[in-house]
Amino acid sequence: xxxxxxxxxxxxxxxxxxxxxxxxxxxxxxxxxxxxxxxxxxxxxxxxxxxxxxxxxxxxxxxxxxxxxxxxxxxxxxxxxxxxxxxxxxxxxxxxxxxxxxxxxxxxxxxxxxxxxxxxxxxxxxxxxxxxxxxxxxxxxxxxxxxxxxxxxxxxxxxxxxxxxxxxxxxxxxxxxxxxxxxxxxxxxxxxxxxxxxxxxxxxxxxxxxxxxxxxxxxxxxxxxxxxxxxxxxxxxxxxxxxxxxxxxxxxxxxxxxxxxxxxxxxxxxxxxxxxxxxxxxxxxxxxxxxxxxxxxxxxxxxxxxxxxxxxxxxxxxxxxxxxxxxxxxxxxxxxxxxxxxxxxxxxxxxxxxxxxxxxxxxxxxxxxxxxxxxxxxxxxxxxxxxxxxxxxxxxxxxxxxxxxxxxxxxxxxxxxxxxxxxxxxxxxxxxxxxxxxxxxxxxxxxxxxxxxxxxxxxxxxxxxxxxxxxxxxxxxxxxxxxxxxxxxxxxxxxxxxxxxxxxxxxxxxxxxxxxxxxxxxxxx
Amino acid sequence: xxxxxxxxxxxxxxxxxxxxxxxxxxxxxxxxxxxxxxxxxxxxxxxxxxxxxxxxxxxxxxxxxxxxxxxxxxxxxxxxxxxxxxxxxxxxxxxxxxxxxxxxxxxxxxxxxxxxxxxxxxxxxxxxxxxxxxxxxxxxxxxxxxxxxxxxxxxxxxxxxxxxxxxxxxxxxxxxxxxxxxxxxxxxxxxxxxxxxxxxxxxxxxxx
Numbered sequence: 001x002x003x004x005x006x007x008x009x010x011x012x013x014x015x016x017x018x019x020x021x022x023x024x025x026x027x028x029x030x031x032x033x034x035x036x037x038x039x040x041x042x043x044x045x046x047x048x049x050x051x052x053x054x055x056x057x058x059x060x061x062x063x064x065x066x067x068x069x070x071x072x073x074x075x076x077x078x079x080x081x082x083x084x085x086x087x088x089x090x091x092x093x094x095x096x097x098x099x100x101x102x103x104x105x106x107x108x109x110x111x112x113x114x115x116x117x118x119x120x121x122x123x124x125x126x127x128x129x130x131x132x133x134x135x136x137x138x139x140x141x142x143x144x145x146x147x148x149x150x151x152x153x154x155x156x157x158x159x160x161x162x163x164x165x166x167x168x169x170x171x172x173x174x175x176x177x178x179x180x181x182x183x184x185x186x187x188x189x190x191x192x193x194x195x196x197x198x199x200x201x202x203x204x205x206x207x208x209x210x211x212x213x214x215x216x217x218x219x220x221x222x223x224x225x226x227x228x229x230x231x232x233x234x235x236x237x238x239x240x241x242x243x244x245x246x247x248x249x250x251x252x253x254x255x256x257x258x259x260x261x262x263x264x265x266x267x268x269x270x271x272x273x274x275x276x277x278x279x280x281x282x283x284x285x286x287x288x289x290x291x292x293x294x295x296x297x298x299x300x301x302x303x304x305x306x307x308x309x310x311x312x313x314x315x316x317x318x319x320x321x322x323x324x325x326x327x328x329x330x331x332x333x334x335x336x337x338x339x340x341x342x343x344x345x346x347x348x349x350x351x352x353x354x355x356x357x358x359x360x361x362x363x364x365x366x367x368x369x370x371x372x373x374x375x376x377x378x379x380x381x382x383x384x385x386x387x388x389x390x391x392x393x394x395x396x397x398x399x400x401x402x403x404x405x406x407x408x409x410x411x412x413x414x415x416x417x418x419x420x421x422x423x424x425x426x427x428x429x430x431x432x433x434x435x436x437x438x439x440x441x442x443x444x445x446x447x448x449x450x451x452x453x454x455x456x457x458x459x460x461x462x463x464x465x466x467x468x469x470x471x472x473x474x475x476x477x478x479x480x481x482x483x484x485x486x487x488x489x490x491x492x493x494x495x496x497x498x499x500x501x502x503x504x505x506x507x508x509x510x511x512x513x514x515x516x517x518x519x520x521x522x523x524x525x
Numbered sequence: 526x527x528x529x530x531x532x533x534x535x536x537x538x539x540x541x542x543x544x545x546x547x548x549x550x551x552x553x554x555x556x557x558x559x560x561x562x563x564x565x566x567x568x569x570x571x572x573x574x575x576x577x578x579x580x581x582x583x584x585x586x587x588x589x590x591x592x593x594x595x596x597x598x599x600x601x602x603x604x605x606x607x608x609x610x611x612x613x614x615x616x617x618x619x620x621x622x623x624x625x626x627x628x629x630x631x632x633x634x635x636x637x638x639x640x641x642x643x644x645x646x647x648x649x650x651x652x653x654x655x656x657x658x659x660x661x662x663x664x665x666x667x668x669x670x671x672x673x674x675x676x677x678x679x680x681x682x683x684x685x686x687x688x689x690x691x692x693x694x695x696x697x698x699x700x701x702x703x704x705x706x707x708x709x710x711x712x713x714x715x716x717x718x719x720x721x722x723x724x725x726x727x728x729x730x731x732x733x
Contacts, residue, residue, distance in 0.1 A: 052727075054731075056730060056731060060733075101554075101555065102555065106555055106557075107556075107557055107598045107600065110555055110556070111556055111557070111598075111600040114554075114556065114600075114730050114733055115550065115551055115554040115556060115601075115726055115729075115730055116554070117723050117726065117727070120727075
């Protein structure tokens with residue numbers, strides 16, 4: 001089920017890479033790419049992007065521009081698409097660099113722009129790019145030919161008095177399989193170091209114009225009841241990959257904790273899916289996927305922990321003890337640790353390993369890699385109906401949680417952590433599959449599960465606080481007073497440990513409520 | 526689709542005027558627009574029927590008996606609520622809408638009735654939980670009168686968003702009679718009056 005666009009709206013399928021300007025120039029001149037290529041054509045593109053003073057179009061996930069190309073003017077509206085390759089794109093010729101709403105096809109996408117008062121749309125930022133492009137034709141070895149336009153963009157993005165250089169490589173699919181874009185990107189990244197760019201030029205322009213870094217929550221999964229296990233695997237991987245990549249830019253920026261948080265959630269959802277659907281994935285592929293996602297998630301962990309410490313664990317203690325000087329000292333030290341953790345995030349994402357994995361995962365997704373070498377068990381599970389698969393997965397994980405949490409009131413903390421982790425996986429499973437079941441029942445189950453997760457999450461606060469304070473102790477920032485920080489650390493840990501004690505009756509009640517909630521899937525599977 | 530409910534249990538405060546002007550604004554802007562009339566008097570519905578062929582069309586819907594549906598591809602739905610609304614009808618209409626526009630006239634009688642209506646709205650969950658915006662619009666304002674100053678004060682005190690103050694003008698009755706809106710007219714006078722609507726239209730667009 002490669003075709004996931006459910007309407008015929010115009011769209012572009014494009015992959016963007018960034019790299020060192022000199023390296024890109026060398027690549028442009030080289031022409032050392034397999035396949036037949038046309039001649040290199042260069043154009044100067046000047047684009048002006050328009051929006052209301054409060055960026056209403058941007059909030060609607062739209063980018064609206066007019067581009068001058070030679071003597072022609074082309075107006076383009078783009079939406080966010082899946083955040084990876086595909087975006088909705090509507091183009092029309094216009095008379096000048098000024099926007100012309102009447103040139104937008106109606107009702108789509110005219111409706112998305114909505115009503116604009118005269119003078120409400122103004123330039124927000126502009127780009128001046130020298131684009132050198134050529135068309136590459138390549139056969140994929142299976143008798144199909146792919147046609148890709150490879151464009152080297154060199155120039156700047158400008159907003160008021162701020163500007164940023166642009167050095168990018170865009171691969172646009174003109175004909176053939178989207179997998180070809182990833183394959184070509186992987187080849188190119190063998191020649192020079194390149195990075196998969198998640199931000200469009202308009203996203204970069206808005207950032208320059210002062211917009212806050214964008215972050216995204218998970219998009220609910222829409223599953224077709226007639227789908228198979230393979231379809232579900234594809235839909236979930238696509239959804240989670242999109243979720244993770246949509247938050248990469250905010251994670252790199254670091255000013256908005258939701259960036260790292262949501263990127264981690266996207267990766268966790270993906271890892272849960274790999275575990276829940278392990279039987280449908282050939283063993284070697286599973287091992288590769290689990291290994292690389294574990295590495296990326298691990299590199300984000302410390303940044304997330306320090307964000308949580310600074311935003312949730314420390315403030316209530318500091319508010320209760322305004323005269324305790326160890327707490328502001330602890331805050332400064334924690335901020336230094338957080339900065340270092342974010343450096344680590346940036347370093348990991350900048351590695352060739354990260355880019356290779358993103359591109360390889362994309363190729364696996366678009367090429368339905370799970371079918372390769374799928375024998376016996378994997379083939380069987382890939383062919384199963386989605387409802388049967390969902391019933392099986394949900395039933396199994398639900399039973400696992402109940403077993404781990406048996407006699408919950410008397411469980412030691414260690415064991416309760418295992419329940420917490422199994423519960424998280426169950427939560428993601430319930431979210432993946434709930435579209436297949438009656439809404440009310442699924443909602444009731446989800447509410448009981450979320451309530452329990454909330455309570456049991458506080459156990460984790462204590463564990464995280466303790467771990468972070470140990471880390472701090474081992475890596476004291478310069479000029480820090482160990483004794484003062486140690487006192488602060490003890491206060492914070494003690495505070496949250498006590499919190500857990502007072503929460504105990506509520507936690508047990510939440511467990512009982514959850515354990516008593518009826519499953520919303522079909523049992524006996 | 527974005528649905529805007531124009532409502533106030535106080536009669537005569539300009540609901541139909543506001544509903545038809547909003548419909549005209551969205552239609553003229555190139556958006557597929559529908560105007561649903563839940564009032565037995567059918568003033569909005571008759572306005573849509575009077576609409577000249579060469580103007581941007583507004584689809585009229587009769588919702589007197591029941592909350593109905595809007596045509597497919599409708600981008601903006603304006604709902605003209607009746608003054609005498611039963612609580613259940615009010616709730617059904619509020620549920621349908623993405624936001625509520627509440628016209629208020631500068632008069633003491635209006636203030637009391639509006640306060641009661643606002644209190645009733647607060648009992649409806651999505652409004653109480655701030656999930657649906659309520660935009661207060663001062664209507665038929667003559668500036669620099671004592672009544673206008675009082676209304677300004679009153680609106681601020683209500684705690685809901687005072688979005689705009691519409692000046693009184695003969696253009697409103699003129700356009701109503703001809704099945705038009707300010708947004709269909711040319712000329713400086715109409716352009717001037719249209720400025721009063723900028724804040725409300727922006728407020729509505731920001732909810733879309």
